[in-house]
Amino acid sequence: MVTKRLSGSTDDANLRLADSLAREIFSDVANKWALLIIEALGEGTLRFSELRGRVDGISHKMLTQNLRMLERNGLAERTVHPTVPPRVEYTLTEAGHGLRATVDGMCEWTYRYFRHIESARQRFES
Amino acid sequence: MVTKRLSGSTDDANLRLADSLAREIFSDVANKWALLIIEALGEGTLRFSELRGRVDGISHKMLTQNLRMLERNGLAERTVHPTVPPRVEYTLTEAGHGLRATVDGMCEWTYRYFRHIESARQRFES
DNA sequence: CTGCATCCTAGCAGATACTG
DNA sequence: CAGTATCTGCTAGGATGCAG
Numbered sequence: 001m002v003t004k005r006l007s008g009s010t011d012d013a014n015l016r017l018a019d020s021l022a023r024e025i026f027s028d029v030a031n032k033w034a035l036l037i038i039e040a041l042g043e044g045t046l047r048f049s050e051l052r053g054r055v056d057g058i059s060h061k062m063l064t065q066n067l068r069m070l071e072r073n074g075l076a077e078r079t080v081h082p083t084v085p086p087r088v089e090y091t092l093t094e095a096g097h098g099l100r101a102t103v104d105g106m107c108e109w110t111y112r113y114f115r116h117i118e119s120a121r122q123r124f125e126s
Numbered sequence: 127m128v129t130k131r132l133s134g135s136t137d138d139a140n141l142r143l144a145d146s147l148a149r150e151i152f153s154d155v156a157n158k159w160a161l162l163i164i165e166a167l168g169e170g171t172l173r174f175s176e177l178r179g180r181v182d183g184i185s186h187k188m189l190t191q192n193l194r195m196l197e198r199n200g201l202a203e204r205t206v207h208p209t210v211p212p213r214v215e216y217t218l219t220e221a222g223h224g225l226r227a228t229v230d231g232m233c234e235w236t237y238r239y240f241r242h243i244e245s246a247r248q249r250f251e252s
Numbered sequence: 253c254t255g256c257a258t259c260c261t262a263g264c265a266g267a268t269a270c271t272g
Numbered sequence: 273c274a275g276t277a278t279c280t281g282c283t284a285g286g287a288t289g290c291a292g
Contacts, residue, residue: 022236023182025243030158030232048274056149059266064275074239074246085273086272095239095246102231106156109228110148113200113221117151120200120221174254185286190255211253212292 028073033058033066035103038092041076042100045091075099154199159184159192161229164218167202168226171217201225 028034033055040046040054052063067090070076075096081087092100154160159181166172166180178189193216196202201222207213218226 021244022240025236025240026162026232027158029236030156030161032153032156035156036152060275061265061267065265072247072250073243074249075243080274083273084272086275088274095242098235098239099232102228102235105228105231106152106225109224110151110155113224114148114151116221117199117201118147121198123200124198186255187287188285191285206254209253210292212255214254 025073028069029075029099033062034070035106037063037066037070038075038096038100039103039107041090041092041096042104045089047087047089051090070096151199154195155201155225159188160196161232163189163192163196164201164222164226165229165233167216167218167222168230171215173213173215177216196222 036055036058037051040051046054048063048067051067052058052060055063067076067078071078073095074093076090077093079089079091081089162181162184163177166177172180174189174193177193178184178186181189193202193204197204199221200219202216203219205215205217207215
């Protein structure tokens, strides 16, 4: 049962991720495109086409797909302006911003260990 | 050029991720299995079979594949004890621990917004 | 026990085209 | 402009077998 673990006696984050719903959420969110979209939305509200421009290399399909997923999980909010042509804007919810903070951490990490990783790779070829 | 952005004038993490090597690192690392392995190794050194037990649902193949990747990028270290049967242990490097800190953040985030996400999903079905 | 290679399949993800 | 659907290729990832 879900609530059992929530009020549970363990503080082990990994153990808790054994919970199937938590793992499902984690799997949804722990993928490249989702994280890059969240990072992009961290700067503020963006429309669909703007997002496409910011998240380099993402396809139309992957963008909509991941946006639906983020909306479904309550991480992003979708507001449609009934104009013509339609204008659809996406913004992070509170939960979304919470996650963005950790994604920021990952980005910073990437740059902190950039050279370290670069040389580790060279060492690895041998 | 890589170093241009490293010493560059922008503080925008997302912009910097436009750099191809940074994106490659990010893509390597921003996947479910890699993050779960790192989280598991956060507790300390583990052998291959122990890891398989901790990272629930991972296959033999995905585990070796991701471990090679982590090793290649200098996030995990592999030490072989030349016994029989062989005993291979994996441990996080400093860079690995750095990343683990942010993964911990993601795990905590998952549990903080667990109920929030649960209800967001119910709202979404309509 | 660990690692690598092989085969094989489901589902991911791109391209395209069509609606509102 | 935004979203959906279809078609298709391709690769991620499981299962298995073998070697060290």
